[in-house]
Amino acid sequence: MRDILQSLKFITLLFVIAAALLVAGVVQQANAAEPKNPNTFNRLLTPKKPFNLPPAEDGYHDPEGEGVAYLQPPKEAFKDLVKSNVGNHVDWVKSLETGKINPRFDRLDPKAKPIVMDLNIVREVKGSMPNVVYPHKQHTEWLDCSNCHPAIFIPQKGANQISMAAILMGQKCGVCHGKVAFPITAKTCRKCHSQPKGKKKGKAKKTAAKKQE
Numbered sequence: 001m002r003d004i005l006q007s008l009k010f011i012t013l014l015f016v017i018a019a020a021l022l023v024a025g026v027v028q029q030a031n032a033a034e035p036k037n038p039n040t041f042n043r044l045l046t047p048k049k050p051f052n053l054p055p056a057e058d059g060y061h062d063p064e065g066e067g068v069a070y071l072q073p074p075k076e077a078f079k080d081l082v083k084s085n086v087g088n089h090v091d092w093v094k095s096l097e098t099g100k101i102n103p104r105f106d107r108l109d110p111k112a113k114p115i116v117m118d119l120n121i122v123r124e125v126k127g128s129m130p131n132v133v134y135p136h137k138q139h140t141e142w143l144d145c146s147n148c149h150p151a152i153f154i155p156q157k158g159a160n161q162i163s164m165a166a167i168l169m170g171q172k173c174g175v176c177h178g179k180v181a182f183p184i185t186a187k188t189c190r191k192c193h194s195q196p197k198g199k200k201k202g203k204a205k206k207t208a209a210k211k212q213e
């Protein structure tokens with residue numbers, strides 16, 4: 001009889017402990033879930049990367065290198081430029097247009113001027129995505145025709161097959177965009193897909209011109 005009572009006590013104790021653990025677990029979970037915004041979902045579970053770190057911490061420069069201490073940190077160099085919310089967080093086109101930067105077109109000749117060509121190429125996109133307006137102007141302010149023609153693009157409207165898949169794999173526009181020019185993210189679709197559907201082609205220039213103002 002005593003034995004049975006003892007084992008009963010023991011079993012009850014086990015139950016109490018299990019219940020306590022369960023309650024503790026639920027409370028902890030509730031606490032952990034509380035501060036999170038239920039509407040943000042990091043699908044690829046990538047941590048938010050820090051950007052524009054000082055040269056010694058950026059992973060490209062040798063932190064032990066003698067010269068590293070003399071390099072200007074990007075955050076200091078970029079502080080007066082026009083901001084954007086992607087890439088290295090500088091809107092380079094606007095920074096150039098507003099005279100915040102004045103890059104040399106030729107490494108050796110400080111007086112060399114670029115051949116700026118103001119010609120928009122509209123690429124109609126099937127489906128609901130707005131059409132792509134490729135602006136020659138903003139490109140030829142820094143780039144030479146030979147940067148694109150003929151290796152990346154045959155200089156003839158419609159002669160090149162361009163797809164989003166190719167761009168994301170680093171071809172066509174992706175040779176530069178995502179590497180030395182603004183990246184392809186959900187925040188930048190409209191920079192390229194800038195002509196709403198149903199507008200006449202003639203209006204493309206106006207849309208682009210308005211954007212520049």
Ligand code: HEC
Nearest residue numbers: 115117121139140143144145148153155156157158159160
């Ligand atoms: C950043 C890349 C890039 C640069 C730099 C560039 N182009 Fe283009 N160019 C394009 C693209 C993209 C097209 C459209 C091709 C298509 O639709 O298949 C194009 C089309 C053209 C066309 C065809 C226009 C038509 O209506 O058929 C000509 C001509 C041309 N470019 C000349 C030039 C000249 C001249 C320069 C230098 C002043 C230059 N491009 C610089 C990307 C570039």
Ligand code: HEC
Nearest residue numbers: 092093132133134138147152172173175176181182191192
């Ligand atoms: C040879 C390199 C190169 C290629 C190829 C290239 N771009 Fe660019 N693009 C640039 C650079 C450099 C800038 C200016 C810097 C920035 O905005 O990040 C730029 C800027 C732009 C802009 C911004 C204009 C603005 O007003 O802010 C658009 C739109 C654009 N590119 C579209 C395209 C499209 C569409 C293609 C493919 C048909 C393409 N680019 C191919 C280098 C390139």
Ligand code: HEC
Nearest residue numbers: 123125129132162163164165173177184185186188189192
């Ligand atoms: C650097 C410029 C650029 C950016 C940024 C960009 N696109 Fe594109 N996109 C293009 C070009 C160029 C084409 C080809 C248009 C054609 O058919 O000639 C294209 C085509 C497409 C198409 C048609 C189908 C296909 O795969 O060709 C879809 C859909 C599309 N883009 C979606 C997007 C979305 C969504 C984003 C943002 C995440 C985006 N694009 C960002 C330049 C761009």
